Structures are given as structure tokens and as C-alpha cells.
Amino acid sequence: MQKKLKMVEAVMFFNEHGVCREMLLPEFEAVLDGVVGLPDLADQQVRLAYVLISPRLAVRAAVFFHLDFDEDGAADPNWNIPLRQLSERAGPGADLGAGPIRLVCRSQCSVPWHQMHLWDPEPQDLLSLRDAVRRNQLGLLSEEEGVATAGGLTPSLPATRSQEMAANARALPGKDWSDEQRRKTARLIKRQRLHIRDLNRYQEEALGRLKQAAERQAGALQAEVQQLREQLHRQQALNASLEAQRQALSESLARAEAEVARLIAEQRRERGVQADEQLRTEQTLQNRVGELETELAARTERERQGQEEILRLQHEHAQLAARGVEQALERLAGLGLTFVVYHPGAGHLTIPLQDIARYQENPMAYAAGKCSVSEERYRQWLDHFQQPLCEAELPGGRRCALPIDRVDSPQRFVAGESNCCSRHRSGSRLRNAC
Known part of the structure; x- marks a missing residue:
């Protein structure tokens, strides 16, 4: 008995010629969470569309939105639009071959405060979206392929080869993760982002209360x-x-x-x-x-x-x-108010009242002390943690800049080893010299 195919969520990138890039939703979530960057889109605001694709390769829903990328090609970390929820409450749109789609855009949105992040597609954009889904460059299994194979006909591409192409299309560059692992990682990062946002809001409220109390005290003084x-x-x-x-x-x-x-x-x-x-x-x-x-x-x-x-x-x-x-x-x-700050490697630190002056004088040295390392070593690890690239200098004066594994703990970071690729590590240079 053939397994029934499900709807597939994908994201399409647009340029002036139409759809220029396609990826499944888990891959797009990895881009949002900073796991994968897009250097070719650095310092640009890109037009995208969230698409719900039926097993017959037909567009059933579409949400047209903007996304900003910084100078390194990383997605805006503050971007947060509920694409799936918007598509479920969308109004009717154009007929792209399988009946009217559910459409969300700037001029048709049920949530007013999301309109500023949306854009209105032209007719040629809708046609480009329909044609891109039909071309099936994502390698999706469709009901047409299943019927052709079951009837004894020779499909244009064997099922195993199609599945292999789909898996290769979904694979992240330089990573050997499964879809389930990427989803788990994306969900974990989202939870952490929400937790950090809640902590920031709590800190802002505490600072507001502190400011009000300070103003009252200043008035009394x-x-x-x-x-x-x-x-x-x-x-x-x-x-x-x-x-x-x-x-x-x-x-x-x-x-x-x-x-x-x-x-x-x-x-x-x-x-x-x-x-x-x-x-x-x-x-x-x-x-x-x-x-x-x-x-x-x-x-x-x-x-x-x-x-x-x-x-x-x-x-x-x-x-x-x-x-x-x-x-x-x-x-x-x-009154029970505590001062909490966050530093990579040290996590969220609760600063006692007697340590506030020392923390204000040198926050980096304070965080390094909590990690039991020197300030210089903590700064070197922080540079490596934020951008895990080989820092070895080549003969021409340029850096190697080869991606390396990130060391998550300052205590395990060794300069010249942890921040260099295997070819430029201190041990490798000594062996080559011998």
C-alpha cells in the first residue's frame, strides 16, 4: 500500500527575474538561527515567499515577506513572523492551477503590525512561483511520480534517485545532519532566543523600576x-x-x-x-x-x-x-532586586551589590574571572567563538580564514591551537619543521 504524501513547506527567494533560490522550511530556519549564512545576500533586503506545496506540486498557500541580511550574510536575528499561522488564516488569492490559493501580502494581512514586513507580488511573481514549484528543483515526491511507478511505466527519474536528489538539496553545506537533527537544533535555538528575550524584558523592567526608585531618591535628596x-x-x-x-x-x-x-x-x-x-x-x-x-x-x-x-x-x-x-x-x-548580565562562556551572571563597581570598571575582566581564565585569553576565545575561522597569517599577509570547529568553553581554548586549522596549528608546524 502506497504511503500518502503530505503537504510540504518551502521558502522561495526572489530577484528582479523571479524565483532565484529554493529551500525547504527546516533549511530556512537554520538560516534564521545563524547555523548557515548566505554571503551572496550580504547587506541586502531580500523578497521571499513562504509556500505550502500539495502532493500534486501545486501552490496551496503563500506568504510574501521581506528579510534583511547583514554585511556577513547572516539573517536579521530580530525577525519573527509566524508564517504558518498567517497562512492558515489567509484570505483567498489568485488561482495558480489548483483553485484559489490562500494569500498573505502587504495589502492582504489579518495582523496589521506584520504588514510592514510584507510585500505585494506582481502577476509575473505569482507565475514564477507556480513554475518554480512545478519544476520541482527541491526533488519533492509527488503523486504523479507514485502513480507512474505503480502502473508499470518508466518514470523520467527513478524513485531512489529522486529521493537522493531531495536529500542532497536539503543537506546544509559542510554539515552531515539529518532533517530531524536540524529541526531539533532550530527548536532549541528558538527556545533559547525566547528565553533571552524574556530575560532582556525582565532586565529592562527591573532597570525601569530602579530608575524610578533612583528618581524618587534623587527627589528626596x-x-x-x-x-x-x-x-x-x-x-x-x-x-x-x-x-x-x-x-x-x-x-x-x-x-x-x-x-x-x-x-x-x-x-x-x-x-x-x-x-x-x-x-x-x-x-x-x-x-x-x-x-x-x-x-x-x-x-x-x-x-x-x-x-x-x-x-x-x-x-x-x-x-x-x-x-x-x-x-x-x-x-x-x-527589596530583592538582583543584577543579572550575560557573557558568552560564563552564561547569566548574578552580580552582588559589592561587585557592581568592579564590574562597571571592566566587564570583560569580570566575565573572564568567572570563567577562571585571564582577560586576554577570554578575549581571544570570544573572537574565536563569534567567528570560528583560522587566524593563521599566510605569506601574503592575509589570514587563512578556513572554517574550524568552535570551542564552546574558554577553559578549553588554547591560542595557536583552538583558533587555527589542522594545517596551521603549533603542533603541526613543529612536526613539519622536523
């Missing part, structure tokens, strides 16, 4: 600083008043001393009072002068204490300003 400034102004006004009183008292004392001297001289001249009376008068005046001098000294002491109070308030103001942000962070840490 500003109010406290304003209050201290008002106290300082009042104290300065009091000191000015005391200084005016001191000057007035000094002037009064000077006038009193002059008046005493005048009175003594007049008494000596006019009355000729006795010496003891003069002595008592002078003693009384001297006592009064002493009292005035004591009062002046007390006022001077109060002025000195006022100056010391001003200096103390200024010092407290400086201390409050310095402790402001630190107290805000300590209060947030007391």
Missing part, C-alpha cells in the same frame, strides 16, 4: 539639600545680624570709654573731688567696661560657634550627596 540650603541661609543671616550687633557694641563701648575719660577730666577740673571719690568712679567705670568686654567676648564666641555649625552643615550636605546613589542601590538590593 534634592528636597533635603534644599532644606539644608535654607538652614544655611538662615544661619548666614543670623551671623550677619550678630556681626552687626558686635560692631554696634564695639562702637558703643568706644563712645562709653570716651565719655568716661571726658567725665573724669571734667570732674578733676571742675569739682576738684577727692582722690578716693575719683578712684571709686574710675573703678565703677572700669567694672562697666569689663562687663561690656565680657559681653563682647560672649558674642564673639557665639559667632565662632555659628561658623562651625555652617561648616558642619556643609560637610553633612557633601556626605548626603555622596551616599545618595549608594543608598538607593542598597535599598533596592534589600
Whole structure:
């Protein structure tokens, strides 16, 4: 009994002449997840179409969308359009030979916020899509092939050869993975991307709350600083008043001393009072002068204490300003807020409050310490991890740039070995020299 064939999901690439490249959906997902790059599409925005193909090689649904590629030919990591869900809720479109297809494009989309990532096909684009599916360059098994073989007719291509071509078309360059392995890898990468997106959203929310708390704390500190400034102004006004009183008292004392001297001289001249009376008068005046001098000294002491109070308030103001942000962070840490960062090789790191200053000073050295390697070795491993190519320098001054296996752990990375191909590793060079 012949096995019933199923619908096949594929992705078609368009240029100005029509369909220029075809791949099955698992291969396209590998491109999205960065497993495979397309250097020939570097720094371009490409028109694509998600296509649902029936066992009779007929287009049943199509979603026309854009995808950006960076200067290295890698797909935009933020691209996330639910192609399958959009095709299932699509409206009717043109008839490409098997009845109206389900069509999703910029002018016909059930989800408004996805319209900006879609494009409207021209009639020749729909015909090019229909012809590409009929040419079957993907090597899909169709019901026509099964019927011809069952009826004893000789097909144009043996079934085993067709299956081999389909497998070769689906195989990724330089990889020996099965479709199931690629699907599992793609699903795992998608889950990780979603997890990272959730962590980033949580971090943004935490930073927002931290910013709000810091703003509230800054407002409280500003109010406290304003209050201290008002106290300082009042104290300065009091000191000015005391200084005016001191000057007035000094002037009064000077006038009193002059008046005493005048009175003594007049008494000596006019009355000729006795010496003891003069002595008592002078003693009384001297006592009064002493009292005035004591009062002046007390006022001077109060002025000195006022100056010391001003200096103390200024010092407290400086201390409050310095402790402001630190107290805000300590209060947030007391509320259970944690600071989480992600570094390749080290994973997600929870930074204690006492390590925040050290982390801000050199995040790379902090991550290297968590991986138990030096900062230089961590930087060399990070360059290798992000672009696993041979770094050996050729005689012409160029790099070898041959793809090599990625070392996932900084501890297992050895410069000159892990970042070089087998021909340029240090051990190989020594053996060749011998």
C-alpha cells in the first residue's frame, strides 16, 4: 500500500527575474538561527515567499515577506513572523492551477503590525512561483511520480534517485545532519532566543523600576539639600545680624570709654573731688567696661560657634550627596532586586551589590574571572567563538580564514591551537619543521 504524501513547506527567494533560490522550511530556519549564512545576500533586503506545496506540486498557500541580511550574510536575528499561522488564516488569492490559493501580502494581512514586513507580488511573481514549484528543483515526491511507478511505466527519474536528489538539496553545506537533527537544533535555538528575550524584558523592567526608585531618591535628596540650603541661609543671616550687633557694641563701648575719660577730666577740673571719690568712679567705670568686654567676648564666641555649625552643615550636605546613589542601590538590593548580565562562556551572571563597581570598571575582566581564565585569553576565545575561522597569517599577509570547529568553553581554548586549522596549528608546524 502506497504511503500518502503530505503537504510540504518551502521558502522561495526572489530577484528582479523571479524565483532565484529554493529551500525547504527546516533549511530556512537554520538560516534564521545563524547555523548557515548566505554571503551572496550580504547587506541586502531580500523578497521571499513562504509556500505550502500539495502532493500534486501545486501552490496551496503563500506568504510574501521581506528579510534583511547583514554585511556577513547572516539573517536579521530580530525577525519573527509566524508564517504558518498567517497562512492558515489567509484570505483567498489568485488561482495558480489548483483553485484559489490562500494569500498573505502587504495589502492582504489579518495582523496589521506584520504588514510592514510584507510585500505585494506582481502577476509575473505569482507565475514564477507556480513554475518554480512545478519544476520541482527541491526533488519533492509527488503523486504523479507514485502513480507512474505503480502502473508499470518508466518514470523520467527513478524513485531512489529522486529521493537522493531531495536529500542532497536539503543537506546544509559542510554539515552531515539529518532533517530531524536540524529541526531539533532550530527548536532549541528558538527556545533559547525566547528565553533571552524574556530575560532582556525582565532586565529592562527591573532597570525601569530602579530608575524610578533612583528618581524618587534623587527627589528626596534634592528636597533635603534644599532644606539644608535654607538652614544655611538662615544661619548666614543670623551671623550677619550678630556681626552687626558686635560692631554696634564695639562702637558703643568706644563712645562709653570716651565719655568716661571726658567725665573724669571734667570732674578733676571742675569739682576738684577727692582722690578716693575719683578712684571709686574710675573703678565703677572700669567694672562697666569689663562687663561690656565680657559681653563682647560672649558674642564673639557665639559667632565662632555659628561658623562651625555652617561648616558642619556643609560637610553633612557633601556626605548626603555622596551616599545618595549608594543608598538607593542598597535599598533596592534589600527589596530583592538582583543584577543579572550575560557573557558568552560564563552564561547569566548574578552580580552582588559589592561587585557592581568592579564590574562597571571592566566587564570583560569580570566575565573572564568567572570563567577562571585571564582577560586576554577570554578575549581571544570570544573572537574565536563569534567567528570560528583560522587566524593563521599566510605569506601574503592575509589570514587563512578556513572554517574550524568552535570551542564552546574558554577553559578549553588554547591560542595557536583552538583558533587555527589542522594545517596551521603549533603542533603541526613543529612536526613539519622536523
